[in-house]
Amino acid sequence: MASSFELVCPAGGLPALKTAVDHGADCVYTGFRDETNARNFTGLNFDDKSLKEGIAYAHQRGVKVLIALNTFPQSGNWPQWTAAVDKAAAxxxxxxxxxxxGLMEYAHRTHPQLRLHLSVQGSATNYEAINFYRERFNIQRAVLPRVLSMAQVEHVVKNTPVEIEVFGFGGLCVMVEGRCALSGYATGMSPNSYGACSPGKVVRYEETPTGMETRLNGILVDRFAKDERAGYPTLCKGRFEVDDATYYAIEEPASLNTLELLPDLLRIGIRAIKIEGRQRSPAYVGQVTxxxxxxxxxxxxxxxxxTIHPVWMTELNKISEGQSATLGAYNRPWK
Amino acid sequence: MKLTLGPLLFYWTRQQVMDFYAAMAEQPLDVVYLGEAVCSRRHEMRLDDWLEVATVLADAGKQVAFSTLPLIESESDLKWVRRLMDAARDDPRLIIEANEMGAIRQLAERGQPFVAGHTLNIYNSYTLQLLAEAGATRWVFPPEIGRSALAGLQKEKPAIETEVFAHGRLPLAYSARCFTARRYRLQKDSCEFRCLDFPEGLLLKTREGMPFLTLNGIQTMSARVYHLERELPGLAANVELIRLSPQPAQMDELIAAYRGLLDGVAAPMPAGDYCNGFWYEKPGLDWVTA
Known part of the structure; x- marks a missing residue:
């Protein structure tokens, strides 16, 4: 049991990868420097040289390297994604x-020895869906969307031979991942196609007489009073007006922290805990890892x-930039 | 080219739903999608009610499809999907529209043909091909991608019908959380079915008053209405079906206008706050006129 409860840490670049390895990750996950992965941010990710070096560094220390190719290729750009699969295998x-x-089918057929994980972007929230991918493409692990309660997660684990990985810490999508077109609706750039949500290139911060305004492609996502810290304008974390009330209409800008659920996650047979944050700094990755x-x-x-060591919480709160922490869907305070 | 009516995405009372479909039976529609396609807590319509509506529509010459939930979280959600599948298997006039892969696994196992819904993320012909092999006889193009993606898919398409979402508020996102309940500070499990108060969803505006999104329970939709009127002639040459999404008012006028466009008979199009950006690979809320 002990060896199969893995800590999966984010690496947006070589320094973060090395830091994660040095601080005790069992696996690091990365991506290529293009829209083949869902963290297609400026200055992030790996070219061939840094990836080779990163893999060597991790493997020398017994740490696994996973590559996310978790966006959806279209017929016109299909070869770019299959080339990325081939390169990862090589x-x-x-x-x-x-x-x-379609890409899973390609990977399974072309590289039958290559281990496949179903991304959270695959939107599989039940065992029937996960078993579909298992039977067709022999996936070994599935990452669950951050929408299921603990009981529902346990029910999935009991009904599939596929290893289940869940998110433990970091940024929180309130929508089913892979099924959210909000960013595409507002900006034309979506996680599914472009590999980023609410991308930085269309973000604007503007000081106005009524406060700091944050905009995404011109759309007002929030307005902050003098004593408030202006957050990044992720669409689902803004304040909007609905039926004469102005509030966080979709989600408060909180981050996920499931430390207290660790005994339950271990008990129900979760095989890996994922830390979100490939866009975060190496210092952040080191601290969280x-x-x-x-x-x-x-x-x-x-x-x-x-029991949760108080020092752990102090360390994690320090890097959460004053954001409140939540257990997300696992305990469903809103249910 | 066939005209279809997508599943009702809003929550209406049983009587409103029955009346709506009684009227739709008289309309020049070829295919009608039925069933709850948003929230598993919505039970105004029981399975027997849906089967009754299906019979009326089938007797009126429509093909009838049952849509499955796009977000399956629990065993009871799975059971509901299996009941729909059983009903469709027992009546050759019915087909299932599958909206997530769990349903497809079971349909393929049963050898039951199905429509592959737009939430399945069919972005390329390889994914489409494997769904066709699993038993899909029709697929619905995901509205968040545009014309060049469709052209690429059509070029290498297997023998399967293509349906395009042409008119309605865009289904943009799904969550386990309910945003209608959240607005009224209600827990999801005691939501008082507040969606019934909003037959076209709840408008979400920016803090400077711009209509932006529509909250519809666990689903987030566009505030603007997707509208492919001008694109219809081009679509007619390339796809087999186009979909209109149910709305509480002016459905008859809308159907007449789209039917007229397909048949070359002029009919007035209802006015609206329209968008078509996704089709042109622009921000979805844009209205492209060129």
């Missing part, structure tokens, strides 16, 4: 993380007497 990554069924390594070691040692 580089000797430990698994690729896919969302598009260190805390989660310690916590996961502690829960594996003695799941019945697991």
């Amino acid at each position: 580089f000797g990554v430990d698994a690729i993380i896919l969302a598009d069924a 260190k805390v989660w390594r310690a916590a996961m070691d502690a829960v594996k040692r003695d799941p019945d007497h697991f």
